[in-house]
Amino acid sequence: MIEVKNLGKQYTNGFVALDNINLSVKKGEILALLGPNGAGKTTLISTICGIVNPTSGSVTVGGFDIIKDYRKTRSLIGLVPQELTTDAFETPWNNLRLSRGLFGLPKNPQMVEKILKDLSLWDKKDDRIMTLSGGMKRRLLIAKALVHEPQVLFLDEPTAGVDVALRQDMWRMVDDLRKQGVTIILTTHYIEEAEAIADRIGVISGGKLLLVEDKQLLMSRMGQKQLKVELMESLDALPTVLAEQGFVLAEDSLSIVYHYGKDAPEVDIAGLLQSVASAGLGVKDIHTQKSSLEEIFVDLVERAA
Amino acid sequence: MNVRGMWAIYCFEMSRTKRTITQSIVSPVLSTVLYFVVFGGAIGSRIESVDGISYGAFIVPGLIMLSIMTQSLSNASFGIYFPRFSGTIYEVLSAPMSFWEATAGYVGAAATKALLIGLITLATAGLFVPIEIAHPFWMLAFLILTTITFSLFGFLIGIWADGFEKLQLIPLLVVTPMVFLGGAFYSIDMLPSAWQTVTMFNPVVYLISGFRWSFYEISDVSVGVSLMMVTLFMGICLALIGWIFKTGYRLKQ
Numbered sequence: 174m175i176e177v178k179n180l181g182k183q184y185t186n187g188f189v190a191l192d193n194i195n196l197s198v199k200k201g202e203i204l205a206l207l208g209p210n211g212a213g214k215t216t217l218i219s220t221i222c223g224i225v226n227p228t229s230g231s232v233t234v235g236g237f238d239i240i241k242d243y244r245k246t247r248s249l250i251g252l253v254p255q256e257l258t259t260d261a262f263e264t265p266w267n268n269l270r271l272s273r274g275l276f277g278l279p280k281n282p283q284m285v286e287k288i289l290k291d292l293s294l295w296d297k298k299d300d301r302i303m304t305l306s307g308g309m310k311r312r313l314l315i316a317k318a319l320v321h322e323p324q325v326l327f328l329d330e331p332t333a334g335v336d337v338a339l340r341q342d343m344w345r346m347v348d349d350l351r352k353q354g355v356t357i358i359l360t361t362h363y364i365e366e367a368e369a370i371a372d373r374i375g376v377i378s379g380g381k382l383l384l385v386e387d388k389q390l391l392m393s394r395m396g397q398k399q400l401k402v403e404l405m406e407s408l409d410a411l412p413t414v415l416a417e418q419g420f421v422l423a424e425d426s427l428s429i430v431y432h433y434g435k436d437a438p439e440v441d442i443a444g445l446l447q448s449v450a451s452a453g454l455g456v457k458d459i460h461t462q463k464s465s466l467e468e469i470f471v472d473l474v475e476r477a478a
Numbered sequence: 479m480n481v482r483g484m485w486a487i488y489c490f491e492m493s494r495t496k497r498t499i500t501q502s503i504v505s506p507v508l509s510t511v512l513y514f515v516v517f518g519g520a521i522g523s524r525i526e527s528v529d530g531i532s533y534g535a536f537i538v539p540g541l542i543m544l545s546i547m548t549q550s551l552s553n554a555s556f557g558i559y560f561p562r563f564s565g566t567i568y569e570v571l572s573a574p575m576s577f578w579e580a581t582a583g584y585v586g587a588a589a590t591k592a593l594l595i596g597l598i599t600l601a602t603a604g605l606f607v608p609i610e611i612a613h614p615f616w617m618l619a620f621l622i623l624t625t626i627t628f629s630l631f632g633f634l635i636g637i638w639a640d641g642f643e644k645l646q647l648i649p650l651l652v653v654t655p656m657v658f659l660g661g662a663f664y665s666i667d668m669l670p671s672a673w674q675t676v677t678m679f680n681p682v683v684y685l686i687s688g689f690r691w692s693f694y695e696i697s698d699v700s701v702g703v704s705l706m707m708v709t710l711f712m713g714i715c716l717a718l719i720g721w722i723f724k725t726g727y728r729l730k731q
Contacts, residue, residue: 277481
């Protein structure tokens with residue numbers, strides 16, 4: 174659905190916001206873009222939507238070039254910007270009518286009504302936008318993007334500053350849209366959300382796309398598990414038997430840790446514990462944990478920097 | 479062509495006018511009436527007629543020009559600057575419409591508003607002095623051409639400005655003096671001859687002269703030259719907008 178080839182953007186002050194980005198997004202998938210602040214996520218989205226002119230490379234949406242066939246590509250795209258940019262003095266109703274008009278679509282009061290109701294904004298339709306709460310403004314921006322029936326939806330940090338209940342509503346809506354075949358690209362700071370909702374995950378840092386991978390693959394490739402055994406008493410040196418089996422002594426010398434890959438061949442946990450017991454170590458607690466997307470992400474970004 | 483998109487911008491801008499009816503329409507009319515009372519009534523009663531026209535009637539075209547020029551400028555510059563300032567411009571930039579279409583929507587609305595104000599000013603002036611219009615067609619033509627040209631100019635200022643002060647800078651420092659010195663309140667041949675030459679470099683002279691001709695068939699320069707100057711000025715504005723469209727200046731970095 175979207176093909177980004179060698180895309181680059183250098184601002185007039187010399188800042189390179191995008192550095193040779195290559196990305197391909199399939200129809201109907203949800204791609205989450207992760208990256209620290211200022212990584213280039215918004216610039217990438219803005220370029221695809223036509224708000225920022227690229228300095229090099231090309232982008233096609235639905236097979237059409239975003240510069241040559243901008244009318245075709247833009248009518249496929251809905252954008253929910255990161256900032257709460259609204260016409261403070263207008264009403265939601267008029268604002269949605271403007272959005273439909275801008276995209277060259279005829280008036281459709283039923284549709285506007287349905288979207289306003291879906292996003293629980295119906296009773297606010299004739300109020301000035303400046304009187305709406307932050308969460309309502311966020312929903313209005315989503316309504317504005319949906320009202321022209323996009324095939325591709327960009328959500329630029331849609332849940333920033335949104336409370337938990339609303340956030341869950343929003344993800345339910347994203348799920349509904351996916352079922353209708355809408356392609357969704359979102360950026361978020363909440364990594365657990367990307368983990369929960371996305372099909373694929375892309376990591377951007379310093380204008381470079383570090384990787385794009387299937388979420389499951391990424392987690393199994395990059396993810397690690399560890400078995401941590403907390404000891405009753407601190408240990409000066411690790412018994413050789415345990416060191417040979419792969420245990421390492423933690424820095425606080427109060428626990429020993431065994432690392433293994435998530436998809437590693439069967440690990441004999443019972444055997445490991447038996448060795449610990451036969452080495453005469455008193456065990457206070459044991460737990461295993463797998464590295465989360467968050468750890469993978471931090472690891473990647475730090476390695477790139 | 480995205481006609482619905484143009485129309486959507488036009489209606490959106492016009493609804494802003496309706497919402498702010500007092501400042502949009504009433505206040506420029508009031509200030510024109512004040513000019514009229516001071517220059518036309520108080521001072522004008524001591525001035526003999528100009529080229530056979532009573533001074534009160536003579537200044538009507540100049541007053542209308544003054545109000546439509548300043549109104550076109552401020553409406554159009556604010557119309558495009560505000561969405562840039564608030565960020566809502568993102569929607570227009572990401573909509574499937576060309577920059578020309580967006581420009582037409584914004585400029586069309588600003589020009590319409592200025593035209594309305596011009597016509598209301600004319601009607602208001604009619605309450606003070608009897609007004610005859612020799613060439614109604616050309617009167618309207620000059621009115622429309624000037625509102626569109628100055629709205630284009632204002633649109634450019636609104637894109638160039640990166641602060642509210644700059645939005646006021648050009649209208650205050652350049653346009654207002656040009657209009658005042660462009661013969662809004664006097665005939666060019668009332669000036670010393672050296673100043674007459676200097677005045678010829680002021681483009682507003684040609685607009686006011688042509689517009690006044692459509693009322694009273696008297697003019698400082700020939701009507702053809704006036705029309706040429708309006709067209710030239712409009713051409714320059716269109717060329718600059720074309721350049722902005724191509725480079726994305728101040729809009730798409």
